Amino acid sequence: AQKVTQAQTEISVVEKEDVTLDCVYETRDTTYYLFWYKQPPSGELVFLIRRNSFDEQNEISGRYSWNFQKSTSSFNFTITASQVVDSAVYFCALGDFYNQGGKLIFGQGTELSVKP
Amino acid sequence: DTGVSQNPRHKITKRGQNVTFRCDPISEHNRLYWYRQTLGQGPEFLTYFQNEAQLEKSRLLSDRFSAERPKGSFSTLEIQRTEQGDSAMYLCASSYDEGEHYEQYFGPGTRLTVT
Numbered sequence: 331a332q333k334v335t336q337a338q339t340e341i342s343v344v345e346k347e348d349v350t351l352d353c354v355y356e357t358r359d360t361t362y363y364l365f366w367y368k369q370p371p372s373g374e375l376v377f378l379i380r381r382n383s384f385d386e387q388n389e390i391s392g393r394y395s396w397n398f399q400k401s402t403s404s405f406n407f408t409i410t411a412s413q414v415v416d417s418a419v420y421f422c423a424l425g426d427f428y429n430q431g432g433k434l435i436f437g438q439g440t441e442l443s444v445k446p
Numbered sequence: 447d448t449g450v451s452q453n454p455r456h457k458i459t460k461r462g463q464n465v466t467f468r469c470d471p472i473s474e475h476n477r478l479y480w481y482r483q484t485l486g487q488g489p490e491f492l493t494y495f496q497n498e499a500q501l502e503k504s505r506l507l508s509d510r511f512s513a514e515r516p517k518g519s520f521s522t523l524e525i526q527r528t529e530q531g532d533s534a535m536y537l538c539a540s541s542y543d544e545g546e547h548y549e550q551y552f553g554p555g556t557r558l559t560v561t
Contacts, residue, residue, distance in 0.1 A: 334488075365549070372554075374552060374554045375489070375537065421489075435491070438487055439488050
């Protein structure tokens with residue numbers, strides 16, 4: 331069965347701290363997609379990143395970075411120098427590679443609170 | 447380019463009533479997805495369309511739920527004989543299945559409250 335686990339339900343940090351959100355997934359597929367989405371208080375899910383399972387290069391985009399380790403089935407997300415605007419619920423999701431993503435299997439989300 | 451839009455944004459209905467939601471995807475996107483999200487949970491897949499064809503339905507989608515995408519553009523999700531357990535946020539997403547970008551872009555959702 332396919333499953334995504336985000337063990338951290340809530341994280342609270344003070345502005346400018348670095349924070350890492352964990353994501354562990356289970357799948358029998360050898361090739362798949364992984365995604366991160368952000369859901370701010372306004373409610374609309376915002377796409378952050380897509381990663382193919384055969385590409386294990388880490389990625390950095392501004393203050394955001396992602397660490398993909400296929401050996402441990404993890405796809406962790408780090409925010410450097412967090413800001414109040416980063417406060418949101420973050421979801422990790424698993425998608426079907428051979429179906430151009432297909433239906434997404436989401437984790438339960440991690441609620442990040444960044445305090446000034 | 448406008449994003450995914452959903453109407454209505456909020457719906458309050460009494461148990462046993464039928465409700466219908468509409469989703470307008472991003473115009474060039476040929477795939478359209480419906481998800482349901484309850485408080486404190488991640489979105490759960492309900493069904494998706496490629497153009498007009500409904501390609502997959504979740505076992506979560508009981509016989510009271512039906513979705514259509516008649517002309518491959520907008521989609522409707524109908525819930526018949528609503529139950530209190532149907533109270534949730536119903537999310538629509540769209541994507542394009544060619545090229546290299548398959549990301550799903552989500553609409554603002556329709557929040558359903560069944561009293």
